Amino acid sequence: MKINTLLQELQPFNAKLVAVSKTKPTDLILQFYNQGHRIFGENRAQEMKEKHEILPKDIQWHMVGHLQTNKVKYIAPFVKLIHSVDSLKLLKEINKQALKNDRVIDVLLEFKIAAEDSKYGLDLPGSREILSSPAYQQLQAVRITGVMGMATFTDDEQQVRKEFQYLKSIFNDLKKQFFTDNPYFKEVSMGMTGDYKIALEEGSTMVRIGTLLFGKRE
Ligand SMILES: *Cc1c(COP(=O)(O)O)cnc(C)c1O
Numbered sequence: 001m002k003i004n005t006l007l008q009e010l011q012p013f014n015a016k017l018v019a020v021s022k023t024k025p026t027d028l029i030l031q032f033y034n035q036g037h038r039i040f041g042e043n044r045a046q047e048m049k050e051k052h053e054i055l056p057k058d059i060q061w062h063m064v065g066h067l068q069t070n071k072v073k074y075i076a077p078f079v080k081l082i083h084s085v086d087s088l089k090l091l092k093e094i095n096k097q098a099l100k101n102d103r104v105i106d107v108l109l110e111f112k113i114a115a116e117d118s119k120y121g122l123d124l125p126g127s128r129e130i131l132s133s134p135a136y137q138q139l140q141a142v143r144i145t146g147v148m149g150m151a152t153f154t155d156d157e158q159q160v161r162k163e164f165q166y167l168k169s170i171f172n173d174l175k176k177q178f179f180t181d182n183p184y185f186k187e188v189s190m191g192m193t194g195d196y197k198i199a200l201e202e203g204s205t206m207v208r209i210g211t212l213l214f215g216k217r218e
Contacts, residue, residue: 001212003032010207013200018062018189020210022047023217026054032213033059039080041208045071052078064148064208066120069093076100082107083148083189083208086122088130091142098141106145108189111170113149113163121149124170131178144179146187146205147171151195160195164202 003019010017020041021029029040029051038058042048043065052061052075060080067084075082076097085091085107098105109130112121122130130136131144149167151160171188179185191199191207199207211217 003035003037003213006209006213010200013204015191015200015204016206018064018206018208019213020064020192020208021051021214022065022210024210024214026051028214029055029059041083041210045074048079049074062208072097076105077103079105081145084108084110084120085144086110086120088133088135091130091136091139095139095142104141104143106143106184108146108148108187109144109174111147111149111167113167114152115159115163116152124173127170127174128177131174143184145184146189147174148187148189150192151190151199153194157198161198161202164190164195164199164204168203 007017016039018039018041019032019037022043033056039060039062041062041064042051045063045067048061048063061078063075063079063082063084065084067082067090069090072093082094082105085094094105094107109127110121112123147167147170151163154160167190168188175185187205188203189206189208190204193209193211196207196209
């Protein structure tokens with residue numbers, strides 16, 4: 001799909017587009033860049049670092065995939081948003097690397113909303129435990145700006161819709177309990193190629209789309 005067609009589709013919902021470029025070569029990324037797009041998503045730290053080094057420096061790189069603590073250092077100097085934080089341990093490491101780079105790093109808490117058990121992510125009690133902990137409250141260089149989740153890979157629209165509604169309700173709960181007067185906590189990252197329309201209807205503020213823009217991955 002043409003990126004402008006997709007952007008037009010997102011406009012009424014006021015949702016941002018993360019163009020997920022994982023496994024795709026830099027010349028394809030540049031094509032979208034040259035049409036004015038700046039937000040790209042990757043799921044491997046080293047691949048993101050390599051692409052960052054080659055490509056224009058005003059690209060906003062989003063980490064959408066599972067991130068191991070020992071890989072945070074590769075992306076800490078430049079990453080714009082990490083969508084996939086699912087432990088206090090990872091938050092602490094991001095904070096440490098952010099301090100080293102003299103910056104604050106924005107992150108989303110990833111929730112497991114799918115029925116499949118292969119997916120990463122927190123549950124609501126786990127997130128509350130983190131957010132209530134003194135260890136988290138001491139972290140000065142990470143800023144939680146919302147939540148992220150992946151729905152079950154299924155043709156059952158109702159199930160996908162319910163999972164997105166659940167993520168939105170988690171967002172609302174956490175907002176109320178921990179981020180009431182915090183204007184930064186505002187993102188609900190949900191929706192991929194197969195389910196972004198449902199995600200938009202259910203209140204997504206950020207869709208992560210690869211295949212629809214770049215074609216199938218190997
Ligand atoms: C790969 C990936 C996407 C994009 O998936 P498509 O189906 O190609 O649009 C979105 N989110 C995450 C976390 C991914 O790993």
